[in-house]
Structures are given as structure tokens and as C-alpha cells.
Amino acid sequence: MEFNSSTFILEIINFLILIWILQRLFYKPILAIIAKRKAFIDQSINDTKLLQQQAEEQRSLYESRQQLWEQEKQAALTALHQQIDIERRLKMEQLKADLILERTKLNVTTQHQQREFQQQAQLQALQNGAHFASLLLKQSAGPEVEARLVALLVNNLKTLPEACNLCLQMLGNKKTLNIKVTSVYPLAPEQHAQLEQQLTELINSPITLQYQQDAALIAGIRLDIGAWVLNANLQHELIGFTEIANELE
Amino acid sequence: MDNDFFFALGPIVIGNSVLTTWGIMLVISLIAWLTTRRTQQLPKTLQTMAEVIVTAIDEAICEVAPEHGRQIMPFIASLWLFLIIANLVGLIPGLHSPTRDLSVTSALAVLVFFSVHWFGIRTLGWKRYLHHYLTPSPILLPFHIISEFTRTLALAIRLFGNMMSLEMAAMLILLVAGFLAPIPILMLHIIEALVQAYIFGMLALIYLAGAMQSQQLTTQEK
The missing domain is CATH 3.30.1330 (60s Ribosomal Protein L30; Chain: A;)
Known part of the structure; x- marks a missing residue:
């Protein structure tokens, strides 16, 4: 196990050559592909963040638009309710007037019917009386x-x-x-x-x-x-x- | 192949450790090429494993040197990958770990030594880098210098000693107790190989981060 200068020098050269080979064939390509993948992942992350940001903006825009729609809907509903109330009031007044008219008509009709009925009853009573009187007078004559x-x-x-x-x-x-x-x-x-x-x-x-x-x-x-x-x-x-x-x- | 000497090209002697190192380099390069020849956004099994390894090493380095992790990552990661495989090669019958050779571990330790200064000067500049030898007091300059050499020596000797003794112990047990007894020793070999690779790489990382004052810079910036 003695020291050999040839081996010593050759080993130095060998190792330097090995470093050069590995640097060229191994480290650089591997690190390059790792860096490329990392860049791709970073790019994907950035794209995703950008998309997320856009999505957030769209969502906020949609929410504000939805809020606006909600306000418009509430205003429209309020106007509709007011319109319905006015229409209802008008219809109720119209209905009351119609009811009064109908009631008046009914009263008049009832009175007329009662009068007719009374006249009919009177006529019937008169006819019955005339008939009975005729029979009575004919028999008693x-x-x-x-x-x-x-x-x-x-x-x-x-x-x-x-x-x-x-x-x-x-x-x-x-x-x-x-x-x-x-x-x-x-x-x-x-x-x-x-x-x-x-x-x-x-x-x-x-x-x-x-x-x-x-x-x-x-x-x-x-x-x-x-x-x-x-x-x-x-x-x-x-x-x-x-x-x-x-x-x- | 248990002889360190294999063949010689003039004054250059090609030993067993060098040949094994070449084999390891070939395997690592082949696996790296197969893994990264068709990388995809949606990784398959081999690419996933490679990404896990690279990510784990990168995170470990960045934990210690947050500012200069990417700068020293090729050196430290190569140390870890090479040492893990080199330490585990000894499990293959007929092969020996290159790290049981003092020349190999010394070469790696010397590389760490020079890398420390190289990255330190590159990051801080000559003046600031050399100034840290005088802090907190110029009296400590000799100790700093001694420390530079001793820790390098310790790196080389630690790895060499552990791996050599591990292989030697496995060999002795194999000779004495036959083929069943070495199995737990082989398990110990695996753990030891991983631990030694981790220690060598982590110490190198700490030395580098200290030289670049990465932690201090981060604290100051904070």
C-alpha cells in the first residue's frame, strides 16, 4: 500500500474528467428538466391565480349585478303592490257600488214581486169570494x-x-x-x-x-x-x- | 488482480486502482447518458430516480452553503457518487475498492484542498480570502496553515484506513470462517462504505462552505 505518484496524478485527472462528464451528462440535464418543470408548475400556479383572480372579479361583478337586480326587483315589487292596492281599492269601490245597485234592484224586484203576489192573492181571494158568493147566492136565491x-x-x-x-x-x-x-x-x-x-x-x-x-x-x-x-x-x-x-x- | 501494478506506459504506471476507477467512470457515465438522453416533463422510473438523487444532493449542499450551492454542487456531488460506487465496488468478487489505495484517497483529498482555495478565492477575492487566515487574531495564522494540511491528510488517511481495514477484515474472516460468516461483514461493508462516502463528501462540503464564508454571507445579508 505504498504511495504511487502515477496513480495519484491519474486519479486527479480521472476525477476532474468525471466531474466534467457528470456536469455535462447528468447534473445539467437533470437540473434543467427540474427547473423547466418548476417553471411550468409556477406558470400553472400563476395562470391558476390569474384565473382565480378573474373568477373572483367575475363573482364580485355578478354579486354586485345580482344586488342591483335585487333592488330593481324590490322596486318593481313595491310598484306592483301599490298598483295592486290601487286596483283593489277601485275594484272594491266598484263592487260596493254594484252591490248597492243590485241591492236596490233586488229591493225593487222584491217589492214588485210582493205587490204582484199581493195582487194575485187579492185576485184569487176575490175570485174565490165571487165563486163562493155566486154559489151561495144561486143556492139561496x-x-x-x-x-x-x-x-x-x-x-x-x-x-x-x-x-x-x-x-x-x-x-x-x-x-x-x-x-x-x-x-x-x-x-x-x-x-x-x-x-x-x-x-x-x-x-x-x-x-x-x-x-x-x-x-x-x-x-x-x-x-x-x-x-x-x-x-x-x-x-x-x-x-x-x-x-x-x-x-x- | 490483487496486485496494484497492472501495466506501465513508459513512466506512467497503470495500477489496479486506476483501472477500476476507469471502469467506475465508464459505468457512471453510461448510466448518466442513459438517464438523460430523453428527459421528459413526466419522468419515467430511471429519470425519477436520477432527479431524486440530484435533488437530494442539491438540497443537502444548499443547506450547508445556501449562497454557493450550485457553484460547488458538481464537485461535491461527483465526490459522493464516485465514493459510494468506489467504496461498494469491493463487494464484487475479484474487484477492490480504489479507495483502499492511499494514492486515490490522497488525490481526492488534494483535490479538495485545492478546491477549497480555488472556490474561496473565486468567491471572496485574494485579499478577503487570505484575510480570513488572520481572523480572529493573526496569532492563529500558523494554526490555520497547519489545519489546512492536517485536515487534508486526515481526509485521505481516514478514507484509506477505513476502506483498507474493512476489506482486510472481510478477507481475514473469509479465510478463517468460510463463506457464511462474511455475510454480516458484507452488510457492515455496505454501511461503512456509505458512511465513509458521506463523511468525505460532507467534510469537503464544510471545508468549501467555510472557505467561501457562505454561512457568514447569508447571515450578514439577513
Whole structure:
């Protein structure tokens, strides 16, 4: 193990050559590729940061825009609510007016219906009354009723209104007056006498009485004095009912 | 091949250690060329291993000499790679570690010695570099000078002694105890080879960093 100068010198040269070879073939390429990769990673990081920054800016922009939209939306909503309130108020007022009108119409209609119903009821009651009265009078009609009606007529002739008396007296200024006396049953002589006496007192001119029978009168008497007709019979009364009913209709 | 003398070219004697060194240089160069002939951004297995080795060495150097790591990295990294392989070559039957030769370790130590001054002067300049021999006191100048030589000698002798004794011990055990007993010794050989390579490289790195005052410069800058 002695020191060899040739080996010593050659080893120095060898090692220097080895350094040169490794520097050229190993360290430089490896460090270069590591630096390149590091640069690429740094570039990627920078790009990512830039993208992140852009994304942050976009997000802030979007948030501000969203806030603006939100404010616009709130303003629009407020305006819409106000418009809705105004419309609602107008509609409510319109509805109230319509309700009042409808209520008035309903009242009028109800009153009209009530009136019609009342008239209908009256008419029905009148018709029923006329019907019952007709039936009753037809069943109860007879010579006695007719006698009383004749007596009633004679009495009424005594208490005629002044205008009627004047008209009858005017009829008496002419020639002999033919008076038609219609009854259901033949009148008794005393009834004839009462009628002639009373009529004679009313009419100054001479009169002739012509007696006849008509069952349609049911009971009672009718006097045809020219254009004048004096009724004291049940048929006339029933006809009166009928006329009232017709007027109501 | 256990004889140091192999052949001679006139006055130059080519010994076993030189031949082994050439072989090691050839292997290292071949591996380096294969690794870096097609480097890619997305590395494959071999490139990944190479990057791991280079990155680890680079970080270790930059830890000690932050300012001048890249400057001294080729020298220190080459020392480590060469010494690891040179120390482990002895495990191959028929081959001997070049580092068991005092001429080889002396050559490396002398290279470290001159590198220290070369990088120191290059970094600090003549005046500043030589001034550090007078700090903290000019009285210490002789000790500085003695230290330069003794540490170089220690580098050479330490590596040489450890590797030679290791191989010799393995040889003796092999002769005495047959083929089974040397296996733990071989494991010890591997560890020792790595440790010695690390120590030699790290000491060289510390000497270089001290000469370039890298730590001081970094502290001052901070």
C-alpha cells in the first residue's frame, strides 16, 4: 500500500474528467428538466391565480349585478303592490257600488214581486169570494130574496141622488115612457103597484110597465128606463165582482 | 488482480486502482447518458430516480452553503457518487475498492484542498480570502496553515484506513470462517462504505462552505 505518484496524478485527472462528464451528462440535464418543470408548475400556479383572480372579479361583478337586480326587483315589487292596492281599492269601490245597485234592484224586484203576489192573492181571494158568493147566492136565491130586492129597489128609488132624479125627470118630458121590468119570478100585484107608484113619482110623464122574466138574473129585478138601467139583482152584483176582478188583472 | 501494478506506459504506471476507477467512470457515465438522453416533463422510473438523487444532493449542499450551492454542487456531488460506487465496488468478487489505495484517497483529498482555495478565492477575492487566515487574531495564522494540511491528510488517511481495514477484515474472516460468516461483514461493508462516502463528501462540503464564508454571507445579508 505504498504511495504511487502515477496513480495519484491519474486519479486527479480521472476525477476532474468525471466531474466534467457528470456536469455535462447528468447534473445539467437533470437540473434543467427540474427547473423547466418548476417553471411550468409556477406558470400553472400563476395562470391558476390569474384565473382565480378573474373568477373572483367575475363573482364580485355578478354579486354586485345580482344586488342591483335585487333592488330593481324590490322596486318593481313595491310598484306592483301599490298598483295592486290601487286596483283593489277601485275594484272594491266598484263592487260596493254594484252591490248597492243590485241591492236596490233586488229591493225593487222584491217589492214588485210582493205587490204582484199581493195582487194575485187579492185576485184569487176575490175570485174565490165571487165563486163562493155566486154559489151561495144561486143556492139561496128564491122568491123571498127577490121580494126583498124589489123592496130594496123601491126604497132606493126614494133616496136617489139629485142628479139621478133630474135625469129621470128629463126623460119624463117626452111622450109615454115604456119601462121594461125584468124579474126571475113573476111579481106580485102589490109589488107592481109599489113600483108604478114610485116610478110615477120620479117620472112626471105617463109610463107603461112591461113585465118579463129572465132566470139569468138569479134573483132580483132590472128596470130598463130608456138609456137608463136600474139593477137590483144578484146577476148584476156578481157581474160587479167579475168586473172588479178583471180590473185587478 | 490483487496486485496494484497492472501495466506501465513508459513512466506512467497503470495500477489496479486506476483501472477500476476507469471502469467506475465508464459505468457512471453510461448510466448518466442513459438517464438523460430523453428527459421528459413526466419522468419515467430511471429519470425519477436520477432527479431524486440530484435533488437530494442539491438540497443537502444548499443547506450547508445556501449562497454557493450550485457553484460547488458538481464537485461535491461527483465526490459522493464516485465514493459510494468506489467504496461498494469491493463487494464484487475479484474487484477492490480504489479507495483502499492511499494514492486515490490522497488525490481526492488534494483535490479538495485545492478546491477549497480555488472556490474561496473565486468567491471572496485574494485579499478577503487570505484575510480570513488572520481572523480572529493573526496569532492563529500558523494554526490555520497547519489545519489546512492536517485536515487534508486526515481526509485521505481516514478514507484509506477505513476502506483498507474493512476489506482486510472481510478477507481475514473469509479465510478463517468460510463463506457464511462474511455475510454480516458484507452488510457492515455496505454501511461503512456509505458512511465513509458521506463523511468525505460532507467534510469537503464544510471545508468549501467555510472557505467561501457562505454561512457568514447569508447571515450578514439577513
